[in-house]
Amino acid sequence: MTNSRAEILAKVLKNQPELQPLPADLVTVTHYDNPIENFKTILTNIGGSAVNVPDYQSIQDYIKTHFPNQRIVSTLAELSAISEQGWENQDPHSYENVDLAVIRAHFGVAENAALWITEDLMHQRAVPFICQQLAVVIQAKDIVETLHDAYVNIADSVYGFGTFIAGPSKTADIEQSLVLGAHGPKGMTVFILD
Amino acid sequence: MNTEFKDHSELSDIFNKDEARVDWHDETLWFVRAKRDKAAHGIPEWESLREAASQIKNNVLSNLHDYLVEFEENARKNGVTVHWAADAAEHNQIVHNILKEQGVNRLIKSKSMLTEECHLNEYLKKNGVEVIDTDLGERIVQLAEEPPSHIVLPCIHKKKEEIGDLFHEHLGTPAGMADPVFLTAAARTHLRETFITRKAAITGVNFAVAETGEFVVCTNEGNADMGAHLADVHIACMGIEKIIPKRRNLSVFLRLLTRSATGQPITTYSSHFRKPRPGQQMHLVLVDNGRTTQLSRPDFRNSLKCIRCAACMNTCPVYRRSGGHSYHTAIAGPIGSILAPNLDMKEYADLPFASTLCGSCSNVCPVKINIHEQLYKWRQVIVKEGYAPAKKAMAMKVMEFTLSSPFIYKNAGKAGRWFMKHAPFTVNNKLNLWYDHREMPEVPKESFGEWYNKNVKND
Numbered sequence: 039m040t041n042s043r044a045e046i047l048a049k050v051l052k053n054q055p056e057l058q059p060l061p062a063d064l065v066t067v068t069h070y071d072n073p074i075e076n077f078k079t080i081l082t083n084i085g086g087s088a089v090n091v092p093d094y095q096s097i098q099d100y101i102k103t104h105f106p107n108q109r110i111v112s113t114l115a116e117l118s119a120i121s122e123q124g125w126e127n128q129d130p131h132s133y134e135n136v137d138l139a140v141i142r143a144h145f146g147v148a149e150n151a152a153l154w155i156t157e158d159l160m161h162q163r164a165v166p167f168i169c170q171q172l173a174v175v176i177q178a179k180d181i182v183e184t185l186h187d188a189y190v191n192i193a194d195s196v197y198g199f200g201t202f203i204a205g206p207s208k209t210a211d212i213e214q215s216l217v218l219g220a221h222g223p224k225g226m227t228v229f230i231l232d
Numbered sequence: 233m234n235t236e237f238k239d240h241s242e243l244s245d246i247f248n249k250d251e252a253r254v255d256w257h258d259e260t261l262w263f264v265r266a267k268r269d270k271a272a273h274g275i276p277e278w279e280s281l282r283e284a285a286s287q288i289k290n291n292v293l294s295n296l297h298d299y300l301v302e303f304e305e306n307a308r309k310n311g312v313t314v315h316w317a318a319d320a321a322e323h324n325q326i327v328h329n330i331l332k333e334q335g336v337n338r339l340i341k342s343k344s345m346l347t348e349e350c351h352l353n354e355y356l357k358k359n360g361v362e363v364i365d366t367d368l369g370e371r372i373v374q375l376a377e378e379p380p381s382h383i384v385l386p387c388i389h390k391k392k393e394e395i396g397d398l399f400h401e402h403l404g405t406p407a408g409m410a411d412p413v414f415l416t417a418a419a420r421t422h423l424r425e426t427f428i429t430r431k432a433a434i435t436g437v438n439f440a441v442a443e444t445g446e447f448v449v450c451t452n453e454g455n456a457d458m459g460a461h462l463a464d465v466h467i468a469c470m471g472i473e474k475i476i477p478k479r480r481n482l483s484v485f486l487r488l489l490t491r492s493a494t495g496q497p498i499t500t501y502s503s504h505f506r507k508p509r510p511g512q513q514m515h516l517v518l519v520d521n522g523r524t525t526q527l528s529r530p531d532f533r534n535s536l537k538c539i540r541c542a543a544c545m546n547t548c549p550v551y552r553r554s555g556g557h558s559y560h561t562a563i564a565g566p567i568g569s570i571l572a573p574n575l576d577m578k579e580y581a582d583l584p585f586a587s588t589l590c591g592s593c594s595n596v597c598p599v600k601i602n603i604h605e606q607l608y609k610w611r612q613v614i615v616k617e618g619y620a621p622a623k624k625a626m627a628m629k630v631m632e633f634t635l636s637s638p639f640i641y642k643n644a645g646k647a648g649r650w651f652m653k654h655a656p657f658t659v660n661n662k663l664n665l666w667y668d669h670r671e672m673p674e675v676p677k678e679s680f681g682e683w684y685n686k687n688v689k690n691d
C-alpha cells in the first residue's frame with residue numbers, strides 16, 4: 039500500500055496559502071425579550087410541544103394521561119413510578135418497541151429549540167432515536183439564547199457522544215411535504231420545569 | 233461511464249421537454265429559496281455570521297496541514313481508527329477492507345455526498361456488498377436506480393406519483409397511493425427493519441473538529457444516528473476540507489447551515505461523535521480525491537470552503553430549470569460546476585458554461601464563496617486549454633472581441649437590438665445556446681448609453 043497519508047499531507051503543505059488568522063469568537067448580539075417563550079414558539083413550529091410544569095408529579099400526571107398503556111422508559115429516578123424498571127443494559131435493538139423515552143437535557147437553545155444531550159443522559163446512545171416518542175425534561179433557567187451561548191456552556195466538556203435534538207424526526211423528501219417521524223421519534227414533548 | 237456523452241445543454245433539453253415539470257421544479261426550489269431568505273432575515277447579524285464562517289474557513293485552508301495532523305491525533309486518542317485515501321479508488325478499497333475484516337456484506341448508509349463522488353455504492357455492489365441508503369430521498373433515487381439530483385433534497389425532481397409507483401413495486405404499497413404521509417410511513421417500516429438487522433453503518437461528516445477529534449453529522453430524519461448507534465461498526469467518510477479548528481466554531485456553522493439549506497433554524501439532529509460506544513468500532517476515512525489539487529489553484533481553492541448547504545442550487549435560475557441530472561456529476565449546480573472541472577477538465581468542460589453569471593449564488597453562499605466569479609474564470613481556463621465546446625468557444629471569442637472595443641460594443645448592441653426586434657429567430661435559434669428554450673426579454677428601444685445621453689446628460 040502506498041503511503042497516502044504522507045503524500046496527502048505533503049501536498050496540503052505545499053499548496054495551502056499563506057496563513058490567515060482565525061477570527062474572534064462571535065457572541066450573542068440580538069437578545070430575546072423572553073427566551074423561554076421563543077424556545078416554545080420555535081419548538082411548536084418544528085413539530086414539538088412544550089409543557090410548563092411545576093414539579094415531577096405533574097410530569098407523571100401528564101404522561102399518564104397522554105401515554106396510557108405504553109412502554110415507557112426513563113433515565114429519571116423521579117419518574118420511576120410510571121416507567122419500566124430494569125430496562126437498562128439491554129441490547130439497544132431491544133428498545134425498538136419503546137413507545138416513550140423520557141430523558142433529561144443539559145440545556146435548551148431559544149433560537150432553534152435545540153436541546154443539548156450527552157450520552158450519560160441517554161443511558162444508551164440509541165435511546166432518543168429509536169423510541170417512538172421522545173420527552174425531554176429541562177429547567178426553565180437552563181434555556182440559553184443562541185448556539186454561541188450553547189458552546190460557551192459546553193466548553194471543553196468531555197463526552198463520547200453528544201447531540202442537539204430539535205423537535206421530532208422529520209422529512210420533506212416527498213414533494214417538500216413535511217412529514218413527522220421519518221425514522222426516529224414521531225413526536226417530541228419538552229417539559230419545562232419552573 | 234456512459235458511452236454516449238451528453239453535455240449540460242443536451243441533458244437540459246431532455247429535462248425541458250416536459251415544460252409543466254420544469255415549471256414545477258423551478259417553483260419548488262424557489263419555495264425553498266424563499267424559506268432560506270425568511271430564516272436569514274430573522275437573524276439581524278446574518279452578514280457577520282457569514283463573514284465569520286468565511287474567515288474561519290480561510291484559516292482552515294491556510295493551516296490545513298496542521299489541523300489534519302491535530303485532528304488525527306485527537307481522533308486516535310478517542311479510539312477512532314483513522315484512514316487516509318488519496319483518491320476515490322483507495323477510499324472504496326478502505327471501506328471494503330473494513331467490511332471484509334468484519335465479515336459484513338450488508339450495510340446501511342446515511343447521506344454522504346463524498347461516497348456519491350467516489351461511486352462507493354457501485355463499487356461495493358460489484359464486490360457483492362449490499363448497500364441500503366437510509367435517507368428517504370436517497371432511498372427513493374436508489375430504488376429508481378438514479379443518482380441524487382440535489383445534495384440536500386436528493387429526489388426533488390420526482391413527483392409523488394412516481395414515488396408511489398416505486399414504492400408499490402419495491403415495498404408493496406397499494407397501487408396509485410401517492411400520499412406523502414402514507415409513503416413516508418411505509419419507508420419508515422421498511423428502513424427500521426434494515427436498521428435493526430445491519431451490523432455496519434456508513435455516515436458522512438459535516439464538520440470535524442481538530443481540537444477535540446470529534447465529528448458532527450447533521451440530519452433531520454435521524455437516520456445517521458439510527459444507523460451508527462445500532463451498528464457494531466461505524467465508518468464515517470469525509471473530504472479533508474471538512475476540518476474546523478475549534479469546537480466553538482460549530483456555533484457559527486450550525487447557525488448558518490440549515491437556515492441556508494431549507495430555512496429551518498437547525499437540523500433535528502446535530503450529532504457530535506467523539507468516541508465509539510463500548511464494544512463498537514469507529515473508523516474515519518479522510519479523502520483527498522483532487523482536493524489538494526484544488527487547493528493549489530489560487531483562483532479556485534476557496535471552493536473548498538463549501539459546507540454543502542445547496543443554497544446556490546436553489547437560487548440558480550439554470551439549475552432550477554435544467555435539473556440536477558443535467559450536470560452529470562455527483563454535486564450539481566453552481567458549486568458542482570466549480571468542483572467538477574478540477575477532477576476532469578475535459579469531461580466537465582461544459583459545466584462552467586451552465587450559468588448566467590447572475591451572481592445570486594455568491595450572494596446566498598453562507599461561507600461567501602465567489603461562485604460566479606470562479607465559474608467565469610473556469611471558462612477562461614477551459615477555453616485556453618482547448619477544452620471548450622466549439623460553439624461556446626466561438627461565442628466567447630466574439631464576446632471578448634466585442635467587449636475589447638467601445639465602438640464595436642456600442643454598435644453590436646444596436647445591431648443586436650435590431651435583430652431581436654425584427655428577426656428574433658436569428659437569436660432564438662438552435663445555434664444560440666443561451667436563448668435555447670428561453671423566453672426572450674422585451675427589447676428596450678434604446679440602450680442604456682443612448683438613454684443616458686438623452687435623459688441625464690441633457691439635464
Ligand code: SF4
Nearest residue numbers: 538539541542544597
Ligand atoms: S457553495 Fe456555498 S451556497 Fe453552494 S452549497 Fe456550498 S456553501 Fe452552500
